[in-house]
Amino acid sequence: MTLSYVHPTTDSPWGTYLAQVDRVLPYLGPLARWGETLKRPKRSLIVDVPIELDNGTIAHFEGYRVQHSLTRGPGKGGVRYHPDVTLEEVMALSAWMSIKNAAVNLPYGGAKGGIRVDPKKLSQKELEKLTRRYTSEIGLIIGPHQDIPAPDVNTNAQIMAWMMDTYSMNVGATATGVVTGKPIHLGGSLGRVKATGRGVFVTGREAARRIGLNLEGARVAVQGFGNVGSSAAELFGQAGAKIVAVQDHTGTIINPKGLDLATLVPHAKATGGVAGFAEAEKIDDEAFWDVACDIVIPAALENQITAARAARLKARLVLEGANGPTGQAADDVLADRGILVVPDVICNAGGVTVSYFEWVQDFSSFFWTEDEINVKLDKIMVGALKNIWDTADRHKISLRTATFAVACERILIARQERGLYP
Structure with missing residues (x-):
């Protein structure tokens, strides 16, 4: 039987994922025989x-x-x-x-x-x-x-x-361990709310260091201003970067001198979005992709960076705070233009990492401080990104393909060792 979802006919999120798997199969050696497992x-x-x-x-x-x-x-x-x-x-x-x-x-x-x-x-x-x-x-x-x-x-x-x-x-x-991201007094973990944004910042900081981009004075454009986008923006601001543009479901605002996050964040929470912020200029939503900046953080929904938008981006670095924000064709355009993409599957992994910490704490009924959580998160994220970057350098492949290579190898080794039942 052929399942319809195995061969999507449109450039959908599932189609993008399948194309990403196909790209990584040549780097999996004998494990590639299990590759169909990843597609179902x-x-x-x-x-x-x-x-x-x-x-x-x-x-x-x-x-x-x-x-x-x-x-x-x-x-x-x-x-x-x-x-x-x-x-x-x-x-x-x-x-x-x-x-x-x-x-x-x-x-x-x-x-x-x-x-x-x-x-x-x-x-x-x-x-x-x-x-x-x-x-x-x-x-x-x-x-x-x-x-x-x-x-x-x-x-x-x-x-x-x-x-x-x-x-x-x-x-x-x-x-309590059935879900994560719970209120603190019901077994939630300190640091969980801002964990995904922190992961975006940590991987972005390491990537900027690798390409010689100084965060002091770097211009950052953020799409999506929920927990992920706002938390990442605040951390980049604390590192000396300027948040020059923000887009959310209410509109797009810019300020080339840098948006004042101390007033923008409360404004967005109070009004439901960034629209109407007095200390910024409102621009057309599509113009967001033309903003002069060094770093773009898509932290909204999938398929936001199309090939056409990728051709217009003026950034040196794309940090995928959302899941699947870059289409496959757009990925190729960005690579051809020399724009580095830190892919979602490592860039925004801070949230699930602290979710893991929460799950572990729930089982042990022993809870760490927020500082302890952040130190553990930073260590895991930096180590994971280094391993992925080493894989990318070794095979001369993109960070996205390298992330899939590392991850798929781990998944398929486990599949092979477990075998098939019955």
Whole structure:
């Protein structure tokens, strides 16, 4: 039987992932015989999520949980609430989680979840109902040793608390380790909220050092100003860089002299976005890709950097804070132009790394300080990037292909050693 998702017909996130796997197979030697394993999710679950709205009507939403690989450990990956969520997108995101977890050598497989919904149209009570019903529907395949969800687009610590509570009620015992990204007093980890942004900064700092880019005075443009984009921007600002442009769902603003993050961050939180910030000029959204800068951080959704946009970028360095923000054709354009890309599967791995710390702390009931968390995170990220960079230099390949080479080798060695059952 030929599965439709194995051969996508469009330039979709799943198609991009499959092309990335095809590029890495020549570097896997005898392990390449297991390569088809990487192209087929282990398990894909589609669920109906019915809830009663505040007005008494019944609404149905479609939810997903995909476990791409469980070869190296429990599934690990976020849950997003977005009106454009599709099964194919969640498949790609789960596969990228497999690569990401293996790239930083965490004892996890890859998974991802989502509900096709616009959460902004739901009340807080409706959002809770949606989350609890979704958790119950996917409860068959999640668990502290099976698959551990986390926050993603439009989900947060409160939603993780509802998921943890629902799962715990269903199994009859408090199971804090079933999700990560929880509130601190429910077993969450210090440093988790800003961990992904910190990972973007750490890998960006190391990459800038390698290409001779001084962060002092470096110009940074950030797409997406949620936890990832804002946290990364603040850390680059603290290192002396200037944030010259920010784009989010409300619009695009620029200030060549540097945006004042001390006032921009509170403004965005208070108003729901960067639009209307008095100390900046508003520009057309498409003009974001023409801003003169040294570093671009796409930290929104996938497929943002197209080949056409890649041809216009004026940056020296692209740090992928989002998952899959650069299309395959765009990757080639950036490489031809000598623009270095630190790929998502290592650049934004800080979040899942601290999620791993949270999971470990939940099992031991012993919690580290935020300084201890940050030191451990920096050490893992720097070490993982060095290993990937050495692989890239050895094979004369891009950082993305090198990251896939390191990760796929780890996944397929585990697959080979485990064998096939029965």
